[in-house]
Amino acid sequence: MTLDPVVMFFIAGFIISLMRVDFKLPSAIYEFLSIMLLITIGLKGGIELSKQHVGDLIGDVGIVLLMGVFIPLLAYPILYLLGQFKRVDAASIAAHYGSVSVGTYAVGVAFLESHHVSYESHMPLYLVVLEIPAIVVGIVLAKGISKETNWAEMAQESFLAKSIVLLFVGLFIGWAAGEKIHLSLDAFFFAPFKGILALFLLEMGVVAASQVGLLKKYGLFLLGFGIVFPVIASCVGLVFADLMGLSLGGSLLLMILAASASYIAVPAAVRIALPEANPGLSLTASLGITFPFNVIVGVPLYYKIAEMYLGA
Amino acid sequence: METITKIMMTIITEQNLERSIIHDLEDLGVDGYTIIEARGKGDSGIKSATWMNDTNIQIELIVDDALASKIYNYISDTKKYDNYSMMVYLSEVKVLKRH
Numbered sequence: 001m002t003l004d005p006v007v008m009f010f011i012a013g014f015i016i017s018l019m020r021v022d023f024k025l026p027s028a029i030y031e032f033l034s035i036m037l038l039i040t041i042g043l044k045g046g047i048e049l050s051k052q053h054v055g056d057l058i059g060d061v062g063i064v065l066l067m068g069v070f071i072p073l074l075a076y077p078i079l080y081l082l083g084q085f086k087r088v089d090a091a092s093i094a095a096h097y098g099s100v101s102v103g104t105y106a107v108g109v110a111f112l113e114s115h116h117v118s119y120e121s122h123m124p125l126y127l128v129v130l131e132i133p134a135i136v137v138g139i140v141l142a143k144g145i146s147k148e149t150n151w152a153e154m155a156q157e158s159f160l161a162k163s164i165v166l167l168f169v170g171l172f173i174g175w176a177a178g179e180k181i182h183l184s185l186d187a188f189f190f191a192p193f194k195g196i197l198a199l200f201l202l203e204m205g206v207v208a209a210s211q212v213g214l215l216k217k218y219g220l221f222l223l224g225f226g227i228v229f230p231v232i233a234s235c236v237g238l239v240f241a242d243l244m245g246l247s248l249g250g251s252l253l254l255m256i257l258a259a260s261a262s263y264i265a266v267p268a269a270v271r272i273a274l275p276e277a278n279p280g281l282s283l284t285a286s287l288g289i290t291f292p293f294n295v296i297v298g299v300p301l302y303y304k305i306a307e308m309y310l311g312a
Numbered sequence: 313m314e315t316i317t318k319i320m321m322t323i324i325t326e327q328n329l330e331r332s333i334i335h336d337l338e339d340l341g342v343d344g345y346t347i348i349e350a351r352g353k354g355d356s357g358i359k360s361a362t363w364m365n366d367t368n369i370q371i372e373l374i375v376d377d378a379l380a381s382k383i384y385n386y387i388s389d390t391k392k393y394d395n396y397s398m399m400v401y402l403s404e405v406k407v408l409k410r411h
């Protein structure tokens with residue numbers, strides 16, 4: 001199987017950074033690219049939602065929420081008992097892995113498009129849904145249900161995180177405007193999707209490589225966890241996808257959502273809610289190990305697993 | 313040239329804290345400040361600003377002695393910021409009077 005060009009951009013960024021070439025996208029451009037990805041993904045899902053009864057999806061949204069609670073609960077004992085991490089660090093890493101990465105999801109979408117595999121287009125709704133529960137589970141794992149937790153501030157940081165709001169804006173506008181959006185916004189949002197993703201991944205490669213140095217500091221267990229846990233979580237995702245009766249493409253995307261770890265919304269929320277947790281640990285794992293693993297190896301691997309499981 | 317002597321308080325800390333620290337400062341009576349995004353290296357590691365969560369901010373306030381001690385006392389008493397990197401320093405500045 002040949003690599004998708006967008007993935008090659010990621011690898012290029014990674015190598016450039018390891019060669020110590022002084023390259024980094026201006027942060028405003030990086031932010032612009034992520035805004036484009038979030039809104040485009042949101043719009044795609046919203047247009048699809050406009051074609052169906054949103055009420056029919058409530059059951060599935062519930063199942064996806066359950067998955068979002070289950071994955072951090074699965075990660076925590078592995079980190080705490082096997083990895084010997086401090087309770088708060090184990091909980092923080094578990095929260096990162098329970099949540100999702102939009103970048104990885106976008107790579108999955110690009111993968112399906114190049115393989116001409118269709119998928120349930122309301123998947124972005126689950127992307128929004130999965131951002132939240134893991135953060136709450138992580139905080140409860142670290143502190144119990146404690147009065148110290150400032151839930152209002154936590155909610156502000158997580159529910160109103162920029163990434164969630166932008167996805168939601170896309171979903172809502174897509175849903176309200178429906179198919180006719182294609183007429184007016186196609187050229188700006190949908191046509192350049194892969195180009196935007198390619199540039200985004202180039203920068204992510206640079207950022208991921210800058211985390212590599214920290215690996216030595218945090219040890220082999222974290223490296224192993226960052227690679228093995230996503231594969232386990234993807235299988236959990238597959239079981240949930242089966243439960244919901246998703247197609248092959250939809251199953252792959254749910255597996256990717258299960259396998260990916262957050263590196264934007266959760267780090268910010270956890271830094272506020274669990275200041276004692278070491279932010280370097282979870283960011284190195286999610287950004288330095290799991291993100292590259294998922295982008296390069298994980299996505300095609302999960303596709304193979306899904307194909308075998310669903311017998312397609 | 314007419315000047316007034318004031319205290320410039322500089323707080324370098326994590327960007328994540330911006331909302332909460334500004335809220336605290338305003339409660340203490342600060343009515344103006346400047347925030348600059350910053351990068352650098354210190355006890356808590358390199359803040360390269362290559363990543364959104366990896367940025368520092370530098371908050372500058374021009375205040376009088378009384379308010380400066382009030383802020384200083386608050387920051388030393390509260391346990392809120394114990395686990396964050398934070399550096400606070402003061403300098404005397406001469407502020408130009410505008411006519």
